[in-house]
Amino acid sequence: MKRFVTTALIVLLVFGSVYAQGSKEEGAAVRNEITVYAYDAFCGDWGPGPEVIPVFEQKTGIKVNLVSAGDAGEMLSRIILEGDDCPADVVLGIADTMVKQTFDADILMPYDSPVIPTIDPDLMFDDEHRLLPFDWGVFSFVIDTESDVPVPQSLDDLTKSEYKGKVILIDPRTSSVGLGLLMWTYSEYGEDYLAWWEAMKENALTIADGWSSAYGLFTEGEAPIVLSYTTSPVYHVLNEDSTRYQALVFPAHQGTTEGIGILKNSRNKEGAKEFVDFILTDAQKDIAVLNSMYPVNGTTELPDAYNYAPVPAKVYPTDQDVVENKLDGMFKAWTEVMSK
Numbered sequence: 001m002k003r004f005v006t007t008a009l010i011v012l013l014v015f016g017s018v019y020a021q022g023s024k025e026e027g028a029a030v031r032n033e034i035t036v037y038a039y040d041a042f043c044g045d046w047g048p049g050p051e052v053i054p055v056f057e058q059k060t061g062i063k064v065n066l067v068s069a070g071d072a073g074e075m076l077s078r079i080i081l082e083g084d085d086c087p088a089d090v091v092l093g094i095a096d097t098m099v100k101q102t103f104d105a106d107i108l109m110p111y112d113s114p115v116i117p118t119i120d121p122d123l124m125f126d127d128e129h130r131l132l133p134f135d136w137g138v139f140s141f142v143i144d145t146e147s148d149v150p151v152p153q154s155l156d157d158l159t160k161s162e163y164k165g166k167v168i169l170i171d172p173r174t175s176s177v178g179l180g181l182l183m184w185t186y187s188e189y190g191e192d193y194l195a196w197w198e199a200m201k202e203n204a205l206t207i208a209d210g211w212s213s214a215y216g217l218f219t220e221g222e223a224p225i226v227l228s229y230t231t232s233p234v235y236h237v238l239n240e241d242s243t244r245y246q247a248l249v250f251p252a253h254q255g256t257t258e259g260i261g262i263l264k265n266s267r268n269k270e271g272a273k274e275f276v277d278f279i280l281t282d283a284q285k286d287i288a289v290l291n292s293m294y295p296v297n298g299t300t301e302l303p304d305a306y307n308y309a310p311v312p313a314k315v316y317p318t319d320q321d322v323v324e325n326k327l328d329g330m331f332k333a334w335t336e337v338m339s340k
Contacts, residue, residue: 034271035065037075039093041291043068048290052283059278062271072098072176072258079263080105089266090275092134094259095176096318097183097327099125108261111273115280118297122317123257131259134279135293138315139180139254140230140247141167147224154250155188158225159199168214168226169204173331176256177211181227182330184254187316193330194337201338219245230309231292237305238289252314258293 043049043066053064067088069075072095079086086107094102102108108130116129123133141158143151149166152158158167170178185193205223208214218226230247237243260279262272279287284295288302294311295302322330 031268031271032061033063033065034089034266034268034275035067035087036090036092036275037067037069037079037088038091039072039075040068040070042093046290048283048287051286051290052279055282056275056278059282060271060274062268062274064275076102076105079107084265086263086265088263089268089272090260090262092258092260092279094131094261096125096257096259097176097179097323099131099259099318100320100324102131102261107263107265109264109266109269111262111276113273113277113280115277115297118299119280120296120298123296125257125259131261132276132280133257133296134260134284135287135291136255136257136296137291137293138230138312139177139184139256140228140232140249140312141225142218142228142232142245142247144218144221144224145244145246149224152225152248152250155185155196159196159203163203163225165203165205166223166225167200167203167205168217168223169200169207170211170214170227171207171209172334174209175211177214177227177229178207180254180256182334183318183322184316186322186326186330187254187319188252194333197334197337207338229292230312231288231294231306233308234289234303234305235292237308238303243308246308247310249310249312251312252316253312255315255317257296257318 038049041047049066053066057064069078072093075091075093076098079088079091103126110128110130111132112129113132119133123136125131125133150162152163169181172178172182185196189196206217208217211228214226215228217223233243233245233247236245260276262269262276266272280297284297284300285302288295288300
């Protein structure tokens with residue numbers, strides 16, 4: 001009997017030691033690893049992910065599981081659906097048109113990053129810092145300067161007859177860039193925004209479902225003007241040493257901002273904070289260049305190619321009231337006008 005008790009005790013001690021060691025190793029793994037949900041373009045071969053993630057891992061010793069989670073809308077829906085079982089520590093790429101939906105889901109924790117003083121206050125999403133901006137852009141039309149079309153000076157100019165079949169637009173129901181133009185026309189014309197789209201119908205060569213297909217048609221020479229960003233020419237200057245494609249600067253443009261946040265259910269909040277700080281400092285230049293956007297950190301030194309990415313004098317911010325209360329109706333009205 002004594003021998004049995006002694007043997008049982010030894011087994012329990014050994015098991016306890018192994019369990020404790022396993023728990024310790026698991027805890028160490030959690031501390032040295034984070035999972036980041038990001039939109040597809042960030043994770044792709046030509047996106048910032050493959051460039052900046054290895055630098056962070058080497059600098060911090062923290063392994064990053066980068067998960068390509070669809071577009072921004074699909075990514076947010078996935079996090080909400082997964083709930084407490086969501087493995088992500090960080091979500092990267094929440095668009096400013098999705099801020100209310102994100103906050104209503106109550107999935108993010110506040111984080112007062114030490115980098116915040118370097119960020120323009122106008123770019124911030126909320127005072128609690130649940131979501132922090134990491135890049136921003138300005139929607140614009142880009143023109144092929146080797147074409148013979150006159151250079152338009154405003155949205156109104158684009159509706160003139162000389163641009164018939166010369167402009168590639170993007171569907172606001174399927175693309176954040178297309179949505180940017182819909183918001184832009186509302187910011188510019190208010191409740192009369194549909195009049196611009198009605199006048200513009202004849203001038204659109206096509207309405208692409210996304211930016212990639214639209215810009216591909218443009219660079220293939222199908223039309224001399226395309227909806228894009230003021231920063232789009234930077235790519236061509238850096239990679240093709242060409243200034244052929246230039247952004248059109250109108251009296252006012254629509255802006256957009258992308259955010260990064262730490263999930264409340266993160267298993268490695270300290271590692272997540274390190275990642276957020278890295279994205280807002282060391283990674284700013286690469287993210288700006290590879291995303292064709294502007295950095296939010298005011299100390300970032302950009303390449304000279306950004307001289308071809310003009311910042312317009314007036315940039316409309318995303319109106320959260322419009323997003324919350326009017327956007328569904330705007331989609332329906334837009335569809336009716338453009339399908340006639």
